[in-house]
Amino acid sequence: MIGPETSTPLLFTVEFRRKMAELPLQERLEWLRSLAYSLRQGASPVLEQQLREVARGCRLALLESIPKQLGAFDPLHLRALLEVPRERFVRPEDLERSADDMPLPLDDEGLSTISAPHAYLLSFRLLELRPRDRLVELGTGSGYGAALSSFIVGAQGWVRSFEIDAPLHRWAERNLADLANVTVLLGDAVESVPRWQGAQKVVVTFAVDAVPEAWLAALPSGGALVAPVGPSSGDQRLELVRREGERLVHTQHGAVRYVRNRSR
Numbered sequence: 001m002i003g004p005e006t007s008t009p010l011l012f013t014v015e016f017r018r019k020m021a022e023l024p025l026q027e028r029l030e031w032l033r034s035l036a037y038s039l040r041q042g043a044s045p046v047l048e049q050q051l052r053e054v055a056r057g058c059r060l061a062l063l064e065s066i067p068k069q070l071g072a073f074d075p076l077h078l079r080a081l082l083e084v085p086r087e088r089f090v091r092p093e094d095l096e097r098s099a100d101d102m103p104l105p106l107d108d109e110g111l112s113t114i115s116a117p118h119a120y121l122l123s124f125r126l127l128e129l130r131p132r133d134r135l136v137e138l139g140t141g142s143g144y145g146a147a148l149s150s151f152i153v154g155a156q157g158w159v160r161s162f163e164i165d166a167p168l169h170r171w172a173e174r175n176l177a178d179l180a181n182v183t184v185l186l187g188d189a190v191e192s193v194p195r196w197q198g199a200q201k202v203v204v205t206f207a208v209d210a211v212p213e214a215w216l217a218a219l220p221s222g223g224a225l226v227a228p229v230g231p232s233s234g235d236q237r238l239e240l241v242r243r244e245g246e247r248l249v250h251t252q253h254g255a256v257r258y259v260r261n262r263s264r
Helices: 014-024 023-039 046-070 075-083 091-096 118-126 144-153 166-175 213-219
Strands: 132-136 158-163 182-186 200-205 224-229 237-246 248-256
Touching: 023 046, 023 091, 046 075, 046 118, 046 132, 075 144, 091 132, 091 200, 118 144, 118 200, 118 224, 118 237, 118 248, 132 144, 144 158, 144 166, 144 182, 166 182
Parallel strands: 132 158, 132 200, 158 182, 200 224
Antiparallel strands: 224 237, 237 248
C-alpha cells in the first residue's frame, strides 16, 4: 500500500508510479499536503524524495486538464511539465500548491511570480520550442521556466536566462546548478541583447507595453519571440513575433496576466 501513513522508505519504481496514478487525485493532493507540512517541521532525505515523487503524481492531472482546456501540445512539452519538479521552485509555504495550475508568488511584495504551468506551455507552443534550440529567457524568477525549457532543448541546445533581482538570481542559480545547458545571468533583461549570443528564440516572462526595438532587431531570420504585451492593470495579450527574412510578423494569441517589467 502507498499513502501518507507509509513509514518506511519507498522505492520509486514503475510499479510505484502505476499505483500512484491509480490513486484518486484528492488522495494524492492530501498526501502532498501532509509531506509539505512535515518538511516545514524538519527536512530529511526520505521526506524530500517522497515529496518529489508524490508531487510528480499530482502533476499527472495537468497532463489531462491542460490539453483539454487549451488544445494539443507537443508530447515533449507535456513530459517536461511532468518530470521537472515544480515544488523545487516555489517557496516552502507553497509546496502543497506546487502541482496546481496557478501562479504563485516568489516574494512578499508581489513583484515576482512563478507562472501557472499552462502559461509556460502556451509560450513554448507558440515558439515551437524543440530539441537543439538556443533559447533566451527574459525573467528567470526561481528558474522553473528555464528548467522546463532545458528539458525540451536537451543537451545539444541551450538556455540563457536573465534575472534583474539579485536574491532571485541566487535562488535560480542554486535550483539550476545541475543543468549543464542552462546559464543564469544577473542583469536587466531589457538591456541584455549584447549577451544573447546566437539565440534563435526568446521567451519573455513579464509584461511590456511594447516589444523593445532592440529585441526585434536581434532576432535572426527564422527566429521568434513571444512576450506578454500590455499594461499591468489592463488588457495584456500574448504576442508572437517571427522574423521572415527582412520582415517581422506580429500575431496575438489571447489574453494573459503577467507581472510588470522591473527594468530600471
